[in-house]
Amino acid sequence: MPAIDTITSAAADDDYRSSHVASGDTYDARLADSPFDNYMAAWEQRLLPGLIRRFYPDGIDRYLDFACGTGRITQQIAPLAKHSTAVDISPGMLEQARAKCPDTRFLVADLTQDSIDIGQFDLASAFRFFGNAQDELREGALGAIVRRLAPGGHLLINSHRNPRAFYAVFEKMTGGTAMAGMDLTLPKLRGLLERHGLEIVALRPIGAWMYRTRIMLTTQPDAPRALRNEALFSSPLFGPIAPDALIVARKR
Numbered sequence: 001m002p003a004i005d006t007i008t009s010a011a012a013d014d015d016y017r018s019s020h021v022a023s024g025d026t027y028d029a030r031l032a033d034s035p036f037d038n039y040m041a042a043w044e045q046r047l048l049p050g051l052i053r054r055f056y057p058d059g060i061d062r063y064l065d066f067a068c069g070t071g072r073i074t075q076q077i078a079p080l081a082k083h084s085t086a087v088d089i090s091p092g093m094l095e096q097a098r099a100k101c102p103d104t105r106f107l108v109a110d111l112t113q114d115s116i117d118i119g120q121f122d123l124a125s126a127f128r129f130f131g132n133a134q135d136e137l138r139e140g141a142l143g144a145i146v147r148r149l150a151p152g153g154h155l156l157i158n159s160h161r162n163p164r165a166f167y168a169v170f171e172k173m174t175g176g177t178a179m180a181g182m183d184l185t186l187p188k189l190r191g192l193l194e195r196h197g198l199e200i201v202a203l204r205p206i207g208a209w210m211y212r213t214r215i216m217l218t219t220q221p222d223a224p225r226a227l228r229n230e231a232l233f234s235s236p237l238f239g240p241i242a243p244d245a246l247i248v249a250r251k252r
Helices: 027-032 035-055 074-080 091-100 135-147 166-173 186-195 213-218 224-232 236-241
Strands: 004-006 060-066 081-088 105-108 121-126 149-158 198-206 244-251
Touching: 027 035, 027 091, 035 074, 035 149, 035 198, 035 213, 035 244, 060 074, 060 135, 074 081, 074 091, 081 091, 091 105, 121 135, 135 149, 135 186, 166 213, 186 198, 186 236, 186 244, 198 236
Parallel strands: 004 105, 060 081, 060 121, 081 105, 121 149
Antiparallel strands: 149 244, 198 244
């Protein structure tokens, strides 16, 4: 069973880096308590295999999960890869992740601050990260990931805090506060990726049809209404108004 290698101590910065360092034992439970987090996770799980097969029909050679947390995404993608590595700055998170992914190599490391040599990867993922991080950390993280992507490799992310999502705009118009702290619009994210030599090659919206917070909190992911509307609103054209989206970007 691969061990958890400690490359560096967790960053002490008072920013998103350190927000989940001590949350390994409670993180999964907190997500499970959020109806829309559950909805996003269920649809991500439903869509990820087909999206990966589209770009890697013969499987992935080397896969990196950046800021892997408790291994929610690692668990889904690692079985499709010959070699998988996952990195996070939280030892507690990685203890949870290793239990889910015993064949993955886990590293306690901050790739934004350490120039460790872990090789290059054909596919990297980073989920629930860029929407939460501040601009400086976004730039640093993306630079660290791209340096470890092989030429022509792909980055797979989700964008789950879109202030232009239909429901967020509606909330603001009616006096709500759903947009508080949300700033990563799709154009801003596209610009961030392009600055680091990445081009979006696939985008799959999730929840673009949800125009009220109440709908997000009560709709089950496998409900007939959800199945019908996710199919109707699956075009990348709905990305700018979606509260979540799966995005694949290719390194030029």
